[in-house]
Amino acid sequence: MSQRRTIVVVGASRGLGLALAKEYCARNWHVIATSRGRSEGLDKLRECYPSSLEIETVDIADGSSIRALARRLETVSLDALFVNAGICKANTLTPLEVDEKDFLDMMSTNALGPMRVVEALYYRVAEQGVIAIMSSELGSIVNCTGFWELYSSSKAALNMLMKAFSARHAGESRSLLLIAPGWVRTEMGGEQATLEIAESIPLVVDVVERSAGIPGLRFVNRHGEILPW
Numbered sequence: 690m691s692q693r694r695t696i697v698v699v700g701a702s703r704g705l706g707l708a709l710a711k712e713y714c715a716r717n718w719h720v721i722a723t724s725r726g727r728s729e730g731l732d733k734l735r736e737c738y739p740s741s742l743e744i745e746t747v748d749i750a751d752g753s754s755i756r757a758l759a760r761r762l763e764t765v766s767l768d769a770l771f772v773n774a775g776i777c778k779a780n781t782l783t784p785l786e787v788d789e790k791d792f793l794d795m796m797s798t799n800a801l802g803p804m805r806v807v808e809a810l811y812y813r814v815a816e817q818g819v820i821a822i823m824s825s826e827l828g829s830i831v832n833c834t835g836f837w838e839l840y841s842s843s844k845a846a847l848n849m850l851m852k853a854f855s856a857r858h859a860g861e862s863r864s865l866l867l868i869a870p871g872w873v874r875t876e877m878g879g880e881q882a883t884l885e886i887a888e889s890i891p892l893v894v895d896v897v898e899r900s901a902g903i904p905g906l907r908f909v910n911r912h913g914e915i916l917p918w
């Protein structure tokens with residue numbers, strides 16, 4: 690019997706999600722990491738941590754895929770759930786210019802999908818546990834500068850849906866986090882981003898670990914500082 694804590698990391702094939710899976714393995718958690726297809730990064734990580742890492746599959750833009758994951762995890766007890774998956778399309782375009790499908794894909798993957806995962810797995814998470822979603826500094830309406838406006842609006846929608854979810858679960862003890870990792874060099878973040886993955890993800894995991902047992906919803910950065918909605 691293992692006393693190790695267990696986490697599900699959704700969207701862990703590459704980038705920040707793969708780094709999250711790596712960081713939790715290094716901290717001796719039991720990690721269930723999901724990808725949509727085969728992930729070379731996760732395969733390699735499993736070679737390093739064969740008794741820590743399990744690989745699962747889910748496409749969060751597909752409700753039936755989320756329900757199937759929830760059924761497969763029906764008997765699993767989690768200390769944390771981290772929904773990291775997200776996409777960015779048409780980041781320089783305006784509402785008039787964007788292809789409708791690109792915008793709807795972002796809304797589906799960045800806002801609706803993560804909340805469906807949270808709804809489907811909420812009761813798998815211990816009462817003193819943590820449910821975190823990767824949001825973004827760009828999801829703050831107060832701090833909006835117009836940068837990547839369509840992507841930003843999908844993260845603002847995510848924040849609103851999580852706020853509504855927390856209102857529906859008022860008085861419950863699980864910690865709910867919307868975390869902004871900073872601007873990080875990944876496929877999505879690009880070359881000009883200001884942070885290396887290693888400057889962000891360990892801090893993000895520290896915030897999640899420190900949040901266990903702290904009920905209610907917070908929108909925070911990688912240092913755990915509160916961000917304006």
Ligand SMILES: NC(=O)c1ccc[n+]([C@@H]2O[C@H](COP(=O)([O-])OP(=O)(O)OC[C@H]3O[C@@H](n4cnc5c(N)ncnc54)[C@H](OP(=O)(O)O)[C@@H]3O)[C@@H](O)[C@H]2O)c1
Pocket residue numbers: 699700701702703704705706707724725726747748749750751773774775776798802823824825826869870871872873874875876877878879882
């Ligand atoms: N990098 C930054 O500067 C930054 C800043 C703020 C917030 N974020 C957020 O951080 C998260 C990770 O970003 P990243 O920079 O690591 O991006 P990334 O390198 O593009 O990785 C995105 C991850 O999300 C997965 N994903 C995309 N659509 C999915 C779906 N429908 N179902 C399941 N998984 C899906 C991808 O899987 P596949 O390999 O299958 O495509 C991949 O694992 C995102 O939510 C992003 O919005 C990033």
